[in-house]
Amino acid sequence: MSKYGMLDNVLNDILKAVTPLQEDWAVRFGIINDLRLVAESVESLRGATVEPFGSFVSNLFTRWGDLDISIELSNGSHISSVGKKHKQTLLGDLLKALRTKGGWNNLQFIINARVPILKLKRYPPGISCDISINNLQGQMKSKILLWINKIDGRFHDMVLLVKEWAKAHKINNPKTGTFNSYSLSLLVIFHFQTCVPAILPPLKDIYPGNMVDDLIGVRADVEDLIAETCDTNINRYISDKSRPKNKKSLAELFVEFLRKFAQMDSWASKMGISPHTGQWEQIKDNTRWLPKTYAIFVEDPFEQPQNTARSVSSGHLPKIAKAFLETYSILISKSQTPNSLLIYLAPPHVSRYIMKPAIPNYGGGYLHPPQPQFPRPVRPQPPPQRHPQQPPQHRIQNGSEGSSSNGSTSGGSKGSSSISRALPMQAQKRQQIWRPRIIQ
CATH class of the missing domain: 3.30.460.10 (Beta Polymerase, domain 2)
Structure with missing residues (x-):
């Protein structure tokens, strides 16, 4: 287990x-x-x-x-x-x-x-x-994120979980100096690019250019070219039999996600995040990112060199890092219950929705929660394999994580020749206005 x-x-x-x-x-x-x-x-x-x-x-x-x-x-x-x-x-x-x-x-x-x-x-x-x-730029960025779902269904699940967790800790609001949802999605993409083995490729392997620069001319032709490029490259990546498969569970990936970014306040001034290349990059070596300075840099892979995390303030960065670190410490603690975990992973309206009604717990389920126990935050150890240009991490004790891999990759069907842009079937039946086109 x-x-x-x-x-x-x-x-x-x-x-x-x-x-x-x-x-x-x-x-x-x-x-x-x-x-x-x-x-x-x-x-x-x-x-x-x-x-x-x-x-x-x-x-x-x-x-x-x-x-x-x-x-x-x-x-x-x-x-x-x-x-x-x-x-x-x-x-x-x-x-x-x-x-x-x-x-x-x-x-x-x-x-x-x-x-x-x-x-x-x-x-x-x-x-x-x-x-x-x-806002055609926003539309096309959204469609590419939809198509990335085809590579591995865990991407969809992780984005939803990370956004709910971020709301619970009040770090998903650009108005208050924290992350917007788009930058959180890109952090998930980057995590999936840099975990071992990688789940997603560098986004330059899906769309090599700077997408916003290509939005010129006949709209239908431009959209079709972008879609066909992504379609071909995504199918090539999925069908690569030599690619190592990552079979970690959502829980393992979530814990690793928190560990990866728990020290962002110590490296954000020096290192930037580039989902386009799938690598950490030295800010001082990237002339496109200078001379502007930000609390943290998460480059938009489809509108380089824009920083999707420009709303994050230097005053709130320690609070954000603390949320990552404290949650990581909670999740590796052995003294937790489903209720205490739930309160720390989801905002109150979601927790209440899951926990009602209060019923006896016979080896599972939820009771109305006691106050969650918060162990002292533990700095995570550096991962055993360092990704190129990965920010330095301090050696801290008691930062182990599970090594079992009971999850399974839920990518798109192999051999598919086109990217399905279809929404879930129940939505298609109701849809009257806007329908994503499907490449034939």
Whole structure:
């Protein structure tokens, strides 16, 4: 039995609780449809399309996840370019129409953001929406993350688990100087690239170029070229029989994830994270990253050299590192119960959802929790094999992890000649507006 058998069970319970149901998909498609009707009533948006992106398109969202929307302006068949001022004007027009129509709550216009955004909520069920103009970059990034799911299903599960854990520790909010969800997803990708054996390849092996630079010309042609490139390279990686297979369980991978980044406050000023190359990189040697300085650098592999973690403040970096370190210490402790683990791995609304009703525990299940025991944080030992350019880690005692591997790789079906962009079957049946195309 795995050393992390209890942890595996708790992580699976969290996944069951946060994985969207059919109605969660239907609600979001309904919101998209309602926004389309409002946009069609705005003269300045005539001919525009309302298209989702972000975690919804990547299938990396949870039941309570936000919805990202891009309003794509008509420019014939070509990709259009719109200045920031014009985007602000168009979002202002949409804001007036939404107020006139009614039924939308918490309307907020973030006019001076790097990308102007209109934020709102739809009650019920309280889904938050961020609306931007001509965010084709965001759409294509989201699709590539969706296609990466084909390589190994553990990527999807780890992203959901990491985001829930980060919310529990209040380190998944760029407004408060911590990580946004996209940078957390890239940390998972990087972990899967640098674990031993690797689960994911460097993203340059999936799309060699700087994707945002290629978004010029006829939109359908550009999107097809990007999709076909990724399709070919992903299938090549999956079908490589000589590639060592990583069969670690989610629990083992999760513990290793925490250990890998637990000392980020000690190396973040010197080392950057590059999912594009799949390597740690010396900041001083990467001229593209200079002269700007950030608390931590997680490069956008599809929009180099942008830093997806630019929202992380130097004042909050120690708090973030502490969350990694304390959770790691909790998970390797032998004095935990399912309840104490759950409280430390998921935000309160998820924990309550899993633990109710309180029933007797006959060797499993959940009781209303005692206060979790927090052992003194333990600095993890360096891994036995050092990845090229890996940040130095201090030798600390009592940092062992489980060596058993009872998990299994859940990658895409071998021999498939195309990347399936299809959403889960229940979502496809409800979908009326936006349908990811499938390469024939």
